[in-house]
Amino acid sequence: MSLDQTEDKKQTDHSSNIRDAVREALQSLDEVISQHSAELRAREIGLVKELERGITRVTGLPNVKSNEVLRFAGNRHGFAFNLDPDEVGCVLLDQSEELSAGTRVERTGTVLDTPVGEELLGRVIDPIGRPLDGGRELSELKRLPCERRAPSIMQRAPVTVPLQTGLKVIDALIPIGRGQRQLLLGDRQTGKTAIAVDTIINQRNRDVVCIYCSIGQRSTNVARVIASLREHDALQHTIVVIGADDAPPGVQYIAPYAATTIGEHFMSEGRDVLIVYDDLTSHARSYRHVSLLLRRPPGREAFPGDIFYVHSRLLERATHLRKDAGGGSLTALPIIETEAQNVSAYIPTNLISITDGQVYLSPTLFRKGILPAVDVGRSVSRVGGKTQLPAYRAVAGDLRLTYSQFEELEKFARFSSQLDEDTRETLERGKRIRETLKQQQYQPLDVPQQIASLVAVTSGVFDDLSPDQISQAEKLLQDAMKNDLPELCDRITSGEKLNDDEVNEISQTIKKTVSELVDEELSNKKDA
Numbered sequence: 001m002s003l004d005q006t007e008d009k010k011q012t013d014h015s016s017n018i019r020d021a022v023r024e025a026l027q028s029l030d031e032v033i034s035q036h037s038a039e040l041r042a043r044e045i046g047l048v049k050e051l052e053r054g055i056t057r058v059t060g061l062p063n064v065k066s067n068e069v070l071r072f073a074g075n076r077h078g079f080a081f082n083l084d085p086d087e088v089g090c091v092l093l094d095q096s097e098e099l100s101a102g103t104r105v106e107r108t109g110t111v112l113d114t115p116v117g118e119e120l121l122g123r124v125i126d127p128i129g130r131p132l133d134g135g136r137e138l139s140e141l142k143r144l145p146c147e148r149r150a151p152s153i154m155q156r157a158p159v160t161v162p163l164q165t166g167l168k169v170i171d172a173l174i175p176i177g178r179g180q181r182q183l184l185l186g187d188r189q190t191g192k193t194a195i196a197v198d199t200i201i202n203q204r205n206r207d208v209v210c211i212y213c214s215i216g217q218r219s220t221n222v223a224r225v226i227a228s229l230r231e232h233d234a235l236q237h238t239i240v241v242i243g244a245d246d247a248p249p250g251v252q253y254i255a256p257y258a259a260t261t262i263g264e265h266f267m268s269e270g271r272d273v274l275i276v277y278d279d280l281t282s283h284a285r286s287y288r289h290v291s292l293l294l295r296r297p298p299g300r301e302a303f304p305g306d307i308f309y310v311h312s313r314l315l316e317r318a319t320h321l322r323k324d325a326g327g328g329s330l331t332a333l334p335i336i337e338t339e340a341q342n343v344s345a346y347i348p349t350n351l352i353s354i355t356d357g358q359v360y361l362s363p364t365l366f367r368k369g370i371l372p373a374v375d376v377g378r379s380v381s382r383v384g385g386k387t388q389l390p391a392y393r394a395v396a397g398d399l400r401l402t403y404s405q406f407e408e409l410e411k412f413a414r415f416s417s418q419l420d421e422d423t424r425e426t427l428e429r430g431k432r433i434r435e436t437l438k439q440q441q442y443q444p445l446d447v448p449q450q451i452a453s454l455v456a457v458t459s460g461v462f463d464d465l466s467p468d469q470i471s472q473a474e475k476l477l478q479d480a481m482k483n484d485l486p487e488l489c490d491r492i493t494s495g496e497k498l499n500d501d502e503v504n505e506i507s508q509t510i511k512k513t514v515s516e517l518v519d520e521e522l523s524n525k526k527d528a
Contacts, residue, residue, distance in 0.1 A: 043106060048101055054289065055081075067079055070088075113261075126244075147257055161178045163180070166199065173396070182356060182358070185361070225240075241258060284347050287307060287310055288302060406427065448492050452477040456510045
């Protein structure tokens with residue numbers, strides 16, 4: 001073999017080896033791509049095209065999904081909100097000071113989610129799960145999507161168990177059931193949050209997980225609520241989720257959805273959950289802010305046309321589940337703020353139609369010092385009456401009608417100087433009902449204590465007392481029920497019916513307890 005032939009053979013063998021090596025490398029690359037294709041797709045890189053307060057427009061992410069979390073430079077985050085053909089409208093979850101046009105954006109491949117689990121009890125977090133109380137990080141907890149489908153009709157069970165608020169005016173006249181959606185509405189500074197906080201405090205030792213979701217509230221107000229819960233030993237069964245007023249609008253927007261996901265986790269485990277949204281007026285405004293910046297068409301009062309759906313898909317997640325679906329319940333207490341008592345505004349009418357009843361707080365009653373300032377005539381519970389304990393129906397069946405008649409009669413009595421005896425008796429009884437329904441904040445009452453006060457006012461025991469003495473008499477009654485009728489208290493709490501003899505027994509105990517106050521009042525009248 002000549003020298004030239006030898007060289008040609010060496011070159012041929014070398015080329016064959018190179019082809020084999022390239023083929024093996026390509027095969028290995030194909031295997032890597034097939035194994036990690038999802039990860040490689042999630043690492044699409046885009047650029048910020050435009051930046052405004054709370055939102056950005058991003059290009060270069062053709063495969064991004066709705067509600068997918070996006071990572072910006074500096075470990076800033078947002079989520080995909082608008083999926084347009086040429087760009088993605090992104091809502092920011094962090095402050096945007098370090099971002100600018102041209103900033104790199106990276107897909108994460110995960111939808112917007114939040115941590116769930118028992119470890120959240122007693123914690124204060126933001127909707128993404130970042131601790132705000134200085135405690136340990138929550139990175140090891142299970143996470144669930146913030147946006148989840150509401151339970152189907154076949155998974156739901158009737159609302160049958162009452163949720164006791166500890167407030168006489170609500171538990172007796174506007175009862176709430178576990179799994180119900182009861183709206184709290186009224187003007188600013190009328191005590192809406194106070195009712196919600198008292199309800200949370202009253203769930204101590206009742207095996208109810210409570211979630212307080214603050215949306216757009218001032219930090220001082222939220223800190224006051226947290227301090228009140230801690231002071232009354234209610235923070236240990238409560239989770240606080242905060243979308244602060246100085247947070248980006250996107251954080252405020254997702255806060256109630258994240259809080260509901262946390263509650264649904266406990267509900268699926270068979271637990272009863274109470275969630276307070278404080279308040280959905282701020283939530284609607286944050287959604288309007290984001291939508292207008294992303295150029296979604298505005299409708300009535302500049303709110304987007306889907307604002308009803310935004311709130312309905314949130315509140316539809318509150319329910320009572322069947323046994324085979326978990327058996328738990330999620331009770332929602334959304335709060336909204338009215339302006340100048342206008343309940344016919346857009347957001348109030350939306351939420352009134354979505355919820356199962358409403359508790360209306362009157363600024364007029366608040367200014368008169370009638371607290372809680374619940375307007376009984378404008379408040380209603382469309383579900384809770386079926387769950388109300390039988391003891392309430394036995395002693396307070398006609399109380400709502402009697403009190404509403406008194407309020408109407410009182411308005412006209414101001415213009416008359418001469419009143420007949422029946423009208424005077426109705427007015428005097430109504431004044432004592434009003435005093436009985438008054439209640440100081442942070443002092444929720446157990447069911448037997450409430451029943452004692454209601455029996456006293458409906459049976460006429462308080463008629464011989466001046467309105468100023470009723471609060472003192474109520475304290476005596478509450479102690480007497482605990483000490484003198486412990487077995488009857490247990491029966492009332494367990495949901496047994498009261499017969500006439502038992503009502504008379506309570507009435508006799510009440511008369512005996514307040515007899516000294518009655519004698520004192522009668523002697524004062526004789527002296528006068």
